[in-house]
Amino acid sequence: MNGPHDMGGMHNMGPIPIEADEPVFHSEWEAKVFAMSFATFGNYFPVDETRHASERMPPAQYLSASYYERWLYALELLITEHQLVTQAEIEERMAQLAQDR
Amino acid sequence: MPSNYPGFKHGADREAVSAARVKALESLLIEKGIITGNTVDSVLGHFETKMGPFNGAKLVARAWVDPDFKQLLLADCNAACEQMDFPAGMSGAEGEHMRIAENTPEVHNVIVCTLCSCYPWPTLGLPPYWFKDPTFRARVAREPRVVLSEFGVELDDSVEIRVWDTSAQIRWWVLPMRPAGTENMSEAELAALLTPEAMMGVAQVSV
Structure with missing residues (x-):
């Protein structure tokens, strides 16, 4: 599929952000989204489905999302499609956690 | 622009x-x-203790000192992994089909996943952020010599650059050239010279 993820050769991308002494993850949520994906793919859906799920992001969102924002989107999409969790449960839990804060 | x-x-x-x-x-x-x-x-x-660039470094160092092992590594990376004292699961997630491309004085190899971030986790661990960044994914396919120069790798114009699109089917990585002046080093000392960047093709190995 010729989607926004097919980036090889795209023009006008600018300089590559090379970081010195880069941490493996920039934040705790990024580490967690990776770990939760790693723990679910293979057990509940194949790893290739995870990549495909991020490619199913609407193109404009795909291009403006960060790497782990795409992983988070893919994780949510797959755990809801595979009925491990419902979207309503996610929204409800977010509201609850925001209130507890 | x-x-x-x-x-x-x-x-x-x-x-x-x-x-x-x-x-x-x-x-x-x-x-x-x-x-x-x-x-x-x-x-x-x-990923801190079992799957990381420390595995790739051991494979490359052994290939530098053992020509038979080097042939095996080039022909069948996964079989070479099985000869090492590595944790179980090296041919598991993201390591099912790994292949290594050999740098020579005439050919320099570099890897990219243009579609996302496929990477040989068992030998190199998790990729750095820039590897997953759209700028690298897009540009190294079009202008690898410029991109390599931004990483500090200046190649003579006579050196051919091969860009390998590492993918869900084959996960590529790079066998760097052994630097001069390392003839008396042990396998462990050689392994310590290797960086993930060198095994991705965006750095040379230096002593």
């Missing part, structure tokens, strides 16, 4: 929104028994 005009910006709460979603997902997945409270630590620990 694109403009620098800052007319469009993500909201200042962008990070907080993702953090809150992740917190909700984590709490739901634990509650449903899909993950446990230890899952995050155990996955991260796996």
Whole structure:
């Protein structure tokens, strides 16, 4: 599929952000989204489905999302499609956690 | 060239929104028994101690000192892994079909996943952020010599550059050239010279 993820050769991308002494993850949520994906793919859906799920992001969102924002989107999409969790449960839990804060 | 005009910006709460979603997902997945409270630590620990560039470094160092092993590594990377004292699962997630491309005085290899971030986890661990960045994914396919120069790799014009699109089918990595002046080094000393960048093709090995 010729989607926004097919980036090889795209023009006008600018300089590559090379970081010195880069941490493996920039934040705790990024580490967690990776770990939760790693723990679910293979057990509940194949790893290739995870990549495909991020490619199913609407193109404009795909291009403006960060790497782990795409992983988070893919994780949510797959755990809801595979009925491990419902979207309503996610929204409800977010509201609850925001209130507890 | 694109403009620098800052007319469009993500909201200042962008990070907080993702953090809150992740917190909700984590709490739901634990509650449903899909993950446990230890899952995050155990996955991260796996990449710190079992799957990382320390494995790739051992393979390359052995290939530098043992020509038969080098032939095996080039012909069948996964079979070469099996000869090492590596943890189980080296041919598992993201390591099912790994291949290594050999740098020579005439040919320099570099890897990219233009579609996302396929990478040989068992030998190199998790890729750096720039590897997953659209700028690298797009540009190294079009102008590898310029990109390599931005990483500090200046190649003579006579050196052919081969760009390998590492993918879900084959996960590529690079066998760097052994630097001069390392003739008396042990395998362990050689392994210590290797960096993930050298095994991706965006750095040379130096002593």
